[in-house]
Amino acid sequence: MASGPSTSTVNTESTARAFIARHRTLLSLEREAEIERTSLLLTNCAPRLLEQRGLALGGLGVVSAGVGLGGKILVELERPVAHHSSSLPPPHTFRPGDLARIEENISSGPQKKTGGKGKKAQDTDSDSKSSRAVEGVVYKVTDARIVIAVDPPDSTDVDLDLPERCRVVKLANSVTYDRMDKALDHLEKIAIPSTRKPGDKTNYELSPLIRVLLAMSPPSKPSDLGDITFFDESLNTSQKQAVRFALEAVEVACIHGPPGTGKTHTLIEIIRQLTSTLHDTAAQKPARVLVCGASNLSVDNILERLLALPPPEKGKGIPLKITRIGHPARVLAREGVLEATLEVKAGRSDQAALAKDVKAELDAALSTLAGKGKGKGAKKPRGLERKKLWEDVRALRKEYRQRDSGVVKAVLSESQIVLATCHTAGGRQLRDHVFDVAIIDEATQALEAVCWVPIFKAKKLILAGDPMQLPPTILSLDKHEKKSKQAKSPESTAKAVPQGNKAPKLNSGDEKRTVPANEDDKENPLTSSTEAGSDSESESVRGDTVIAEDTTVPATDSGEKLSELPKQKPAKRSRLRPPRTLETTLFDRLERIYGPRIKRLLNVQYRMHAQICQFPSKTLYASKLKSHDSVASHLLRDLPNTTSFVETKDEETTKEILGTPVVFFDTAGCEYYERLEGDGDEGSRCNENEATVVKGWTEKLVEAGLLPSQIAIITPYQAQVTLLTSLLRPEYGAELEIGTVDGMQGREKDAVIISLVRSNDKREVGFLKEKRRLNGKSAYDMHVRMSGLMSSVAMTRAKRHLCIVGDSSTVQHGGAYLKKWLAWLEVNADVRFAGA
Numbered sequence: 001m002a003s004g005p006s007t008s009t010v011n012t013e014s015t016a017r018a019f020i021a022r023h024r025t026l027l028s029l030e031r032e033a034e035i036e037r038t039s040l041l042l043t044n045c046a047p048r049l050l051e052q053r054g055l056a057l058g059g060l061g062v063v064s065a066g067v068g069l070g071g072k073i074l075v076e077l078e079r080p081v082a083h084h085s086s087s088l089p090p091p092h093t094f095r096p097g098d099l100a101r102i103e104e105n106i107s108s109g110p111q112k113k114t115g116g117k118g119k120k121a122q123d124t125d126s127d128s129k130s131s132r133a134v135e136g137v138v139y140k141v142t143d144a145r146i147v148i149a150v151d152p153p154d155s156t157d158v159d160l161d162l163p164e165r166c167r168v169v170k171l172a173n174s175v176t177y178d179r180m181d182k183a184l185d186h187l188e189k190i191a192i193p194s195t196r197k198p199g200d201k202t203n204y205e206l207s208p209l210i211r212v213l214l215a216m217s218p219p220s221k222p223s224d225l226g227d228i229t230f231f232d233e234s235l236n237t238s239q240k241q242a243v244r245f246a247l248e249a250v251e252v253a254c255i256h257g258p259p260g261t262g263k264t265h266t267l268i269e270i271i272r273q274l275t276s277t278l279h280d281t282a283a284q285k286p287a288r289v290l291v292c293g294a295s296n297l298s299v300d301n302i303l304e305r306l307l308a309l310p311p312p313e314k315g316k317g318i319p320l321k322i323t324r325i326g327h328p329a330r331v332l333a334r335e336g337v338l339e340a341t342l343e344v345k346a347g348r349s350d351q352a353a354l355a356k357d358v359k360a361e362l363d364a365a366l367s368t369l370a371g372k373g374k375g376k377g378a379k380k381p382r383g384l385e386r387k388k389l390w391e392d393v394r395a396l397r398k399e400y401r402q403r404d405s406g407v408v409k410a411v412l413s414e415s416q417i418v419l420a421t422c423h424t425a426g427g428r429q430l431r432d433h434v435f436d437v438a439i440i441d442e443a444t445q446a447l448e449a450v451c452w453v454p455i456f457k458a459k460k461l462i463l464a465g466d467p468m469q470l471p472p473t474i475l476s477l478d479k480h481e482k483k484s485k486q487a488k489s490p491e492s493t494a495k496a497v498p499q500g501n502k503a504p505k506l507n508s509g510d511e512k513r514t515v516p517a518n519e520d521d522k523e524n525p526l527t528s529s530t531e532a533g534s535d536s537e538s539e540s541v542r543g544d545t546v547i548a549e550d551t552t553v554p555a556t557d558s559g560e561k562l563s564e565l566p567k568q569k570p571a572k573r574s575r576l577r578p579p580r581t582l583e584t585t586l587f588d589r590l591e592r593i594y595g596p597r598i599k600r601l602l603n604v605q606y607r608m609h610a611q612i613c614q615f616p617s618k619t620l621y622a623s624k625l626k627s628h629d630s631v632a633s634h635l636l637r638d639l640p641n642t643t644s645f646v647e648t649k650d651e652e653t654t655k656e657i658l659g660t661p662v663v664f665f666d667t668a669g670c671e672y673y674e675r676l677e678g679d680g681d682e683g684s685r686c687n688e689n690e691a692t693v694v695k696g697w698t699e700k701l702v703e704a705g706l707l708p709s710q711i712a713i714i715t716p717y718q719a720q721v722t723l724l725t726s727l728l729r730p731e732y733g734a735e736l737e738i739g740t741v742d743g744m745q746g747r748e749k750d751a752v753i754i755s756l757v758r759s760n761d762k763r764e765v766g767f768l769k770e771k772r773r774l775n776g777k778s779a780y781d782m783h784v785r786m787s788g789l790m791s792s793v794a795m796t797r798a799k800r801h802l803c804i805v806g807d808s809s810t811v812q813h814g815g816a817y818l819k820k821w822l823a824w825l826e827v828n829a830d831v832r833f834a835g836a
């Protein structure tokens, strides 16, 4: 009798099938949302509308266009003052790494598609022959300028042909989605063998790591590494525990690093331990490590720190061979960092010189074919001569490709540590490379599908992140979510959030998660067939409850051995469940499946004054987040640049301005009402009186000796950012950071001022109608941003001083979390009457 697949295999396969199908659906919605946002460019959309939505910057002039970055041309653009009242562009969404097109500025009317030289944009409009367009990658964005890195024109003798007045428009980037789709296809073939094509010879290994990630097997018992000699002895106990945990885990380890707790510090030690040549014994070999991050910034942050490590002492190991993969425009332009890029390293090798020669020959042949060969009056060759030249071109192209990929292979094969963003790890350069360990930093900001790209290349996975900070930005979320939330008032959302000490799941994501699945969900075959009501969102693992269970072991400074840890209760549920939204990250999911045993919490923070840390620690980290002695009592008055103020002013004045960690300017009763900027759904809020209070406090801080670069102003509304920028930039310049919370994640400042904006006689805060003006954030998202995200990200940026300006009587109606925060402020902050 032929034996068919067992019932458990069928069950496992059907679970995997539902999981992958759900991911595919969500990703295709997300891709659609992204295209919808940028497809405005491909429709007859007025440039003004694109600019309003932050997707285009018009009226720019080319300042310079020089070669840099591994042969790319850096085109620097700015707003000429002759044509504009201010050289500062309006708020926009351009960030380094974005795909963008430089095109001729057409002052009004529908957008025209343009052809162009260099890397040509698609020319779909025959009327636009006169206009030129070039595509590239945003390299740098400053207050007044934007720099785009573009490929040089194909032909060596043609300069970039750029219009005099330009517009830069943002383009949809489909590569990331393609790679995620590919990763899901690959996963499907691994998990469900019947989906493989007949004759497919690819090795689809269902490795122990993948089994654990798909909840097919529990994680193996950790190995016992015995005593560990730490490279960095200054690591604190929780960091050492996390290092040991990551090294001893067989398949997967998660490191939970709240703000300023040395997540990167810890990762560096892990990388050093993994790659140490001191471990080159029969039992333990130096590992080959792929280090990825959700963003280029996180990757470069690690790269910079690795490059700054001292070389090993003589006879104690060999220097690490490190290579960074990525478009040079996306790599941090700092000394050393660019040197470690594949492009620069490959360009330096001997083989590269040969490849260059071939490229020169190829370019010359192409020029001749185009009738631009050397010598006066060169003509296009014809007949046999032309045929022969084309044959040469084909042969040269082949040779160039071979030589070029040979160069890349040579550099990468000798690299022990390779760094890339998750999706770049899916590029052709790493096609046949395998690694012992993949590390993903900022894993709580990465979509799960993109994490699978590096996972397939490794045997073991280490994730680092903080599930209490901003989740990945999801554009498609609001479409589905809005429907379910519109029926709900902020108050009803607040009710859904448990109060008190019991199980206050109050965090950046929780407010979304507290909303139960609605009728839409029930009707949705995807969610209903997969128990929409019991998926990872409604069973959120974030918040105090889970962190309270975190495995923080009474420790010695050497860090505990995992094998000695008390046995933990197995997690109640260990099933692979299709996610309801893409906001459920791999980190979240693993925590839900395996419980706290899958992670270690770093519990000492090195950033905030203890009082600034108190509220987030209590509400987001179950009071486990402690302040290191070196920062627990640090104040602005301890900064060297405030010394002369301290020495010349009386104690009361010094304390008022420089000696108070948390100040709350409460505008309740002042009638400092907000204003809706723009019309209807397109509008954003601002509050002029609040902006005046912010300005006044900034002035006081600067008068007391603070540098503008030591201050950040954060507010949830783009209109308030614009207003504050116009009030403060002329005086303090770009050094003073003013922005929404998104740009501040992972950053810190000595003083942070938060302007809450909302103030109205209806006491209304939630479900704001700020449409996708800046980050594709929806009405619902703005509500969340006012509450959980504001706290977990905005307030944890401050090192020595946090100042909040807002109307307590309005803002406390913005949900349970804000209410709790304002109550905490009333008791713990120095509350000052804003109207005074």
Ligand SMILES: Nc1ncnc2c1ncn2[C@@H]1O[C@H](COP(=O)(O)OP(=O)(O)OP(=O)(O)O)[C@@H](O)[C@H]1O
Pocket: 234, 235, 236, 239, 257, 258, 259, 260, 261, 262, 263, 264, 265, 266, 606, 607, 746, 747
């Ligand atoms: N063991 C330690 N001893 C002293 N200082 C430390 C230690 N660990 C981290 N720090 C300091 O804490 C700060 C934050 O460290 P790091 O940048 O590694 O943290 P992070 O968790 O990655 O930060 P973020 O909150 O930005 O994600 C740095 O100034 C670092 O020098």
